[in-house]
Amino acid sequence: MMHWQLTDRTLDLSRRVLVMGIVNVTPDSFSDGGRFFDPDRAADHALELVEQGADILDIGGESTRPGSDPVPLDEELRRVLPLVERLAGRLSVPLSIDTTKAEVARRALAAGAHIINDITALRGDPDMAAVARETGAGVVLMHMVGTPRTMQLDPVYADVVAEVAAFLAERAALAESAGIARERIVLDPGIGFGKTLEQNLELFRRMRELGRLGRPLLIGPSRKAFLGKLLGGAPPDARLEGTLAAVVASICAGARIVRVHDVAPVARAVAVAQALIERPDPPFPHCVSAS
Ligand code: HH2
Numbered sequence: 001m002m003h004w005q006l007t008d009r010t011l012d013l014s015r016r017v018l019v020m021g022i023v024n025v026t027p028d029s030f031s032d033g034g035r036f037f038d039p040d041r042a043a044d045h046a047l048e049l050v051e052q053g054a055d056i057l058d059i060g061g062e063s064t065r066p067g068s069d070p071v072p073l074d075e076e077l078r079r080v081l082p083l084v085e086r087l088a089g090r091l092s093v094p095l096s097i098d099t100t101k102a103e104v105a106r107r108a109l110a111a112g113a114h115i116i117n118d119i120t121a122l123r124g125d126p127d128m129a130a131v132a133r134e135t136g137a138g139v140v141l142m143h144m145v146g147t148p149r150t151m152q153l154d155p156v157y158a159d160v161v162a163e164v165a166a167f168l169a170e171r172a173a174l175a176e177s178a179g180i181a182r183e184r185i186v187l188d189p190g191i192g193f194g195k196t197l198e199q200n201l202e203l204f205r206r207m208r209e210l211g212r213l214g215r216p217l218l219i220g221p222s223r224k225a226f227l228g229k230l231l232g233g234a235p236p237d238a239r240l241e242g243t244l245a246a247v248v249a250s251i252c253a254g255a256r257i258v259r260v261h262d263v264a265p266v267a268r269a270v271a272v273a274q275a276l277i278e279r280p281d282p283p284f285p286h287c288v289s290a291s
Contacts, residue, residue: 088112145194
């Protein structure tokens with residue numbers, strides 16, 4: 001059985017692939033910057049994503065698109081806290097806070113969030129591990145080379161999959177030694193974070209190797225630039241079908257959580273992919289079955 005333990009509940013990852021819906025309260029996110037910057041609109045959008053089938057909401061107040069600059073603490077708090085306060089207690093689904101700052105995580109968790117999604121895998125803020133330990137939050141540890149400002153300049157790997165796997169194993173071990181229980185940790189290879197098109201594709205092709213880490217995997221391919229490149233330069237709003245294909249490929253490779261903008265179509269694709277793949281008898285060839 002595969003479970004993810006959060007502050008006040010446990011998510012069962014063995015039965016269903018979970019859909020994490022993205023709520024960006026930012027003026028500059030790469031695909032939806034500015035659309036939900038207003039707190040009322042962000043809250044409406046969050047409720048809509050839950051109606052569409054989101055199992056988790058991931059709230060972010062800092063864009064991490066390639067080339068982006070960090071947002072000051074006060075500003076990030078101003079963006080995300082009112083939304084967490086408004087949603088916590090009103091929703092049945094857990095809330096994740098997408099931040100690299102321990103103070104943002106601490107305040108969001110105090111306001112009712114359940115998960116810390118840290119794209120630096122606890123490297124960005126020396127206090128983040130303590131916040132996770134003290135609150136009992138679920139934690140997403142993601143692979144990234146450098147920072148969002150620099151990560152796409154010239155990413156070089158001898159073996160991208162082996163290096164991502166080694167990094168995630170090391171960060172998970174470090175988190176555990178800092179007192180964060182194993183059951184609280186989910187790993188993410190960080191699609192598009194310091195990876196060329198070829199390196200992203202190799203991560204998809206060999207994703208099942210990351211399953212050998214023995215931890216639940218979260219994959220975030222939604223509307224990302226690698227899809228635009230595969231689709232002849234399609235802009236973010238023309239990458240839905242590409243996102244669906246990447247989601248299905250991820251599920252086939254064993255991913256248990258997918259982080260996406262387009263919750264309704266992804267939830268439908270996930271339901272069908274799971275029905276196809278996870279029939280144990282006979283199992284769908286070449287895919288990893290959780291059952
Ligand atoms: N991708 C983005 C942000 N946070 N967190 C995890 N764990 N995995 C991801 O792949 C991931 C993430 C980037 O997407 P988005 O939030 O839409 O864009 P922006 O950073 O421009 O707000």
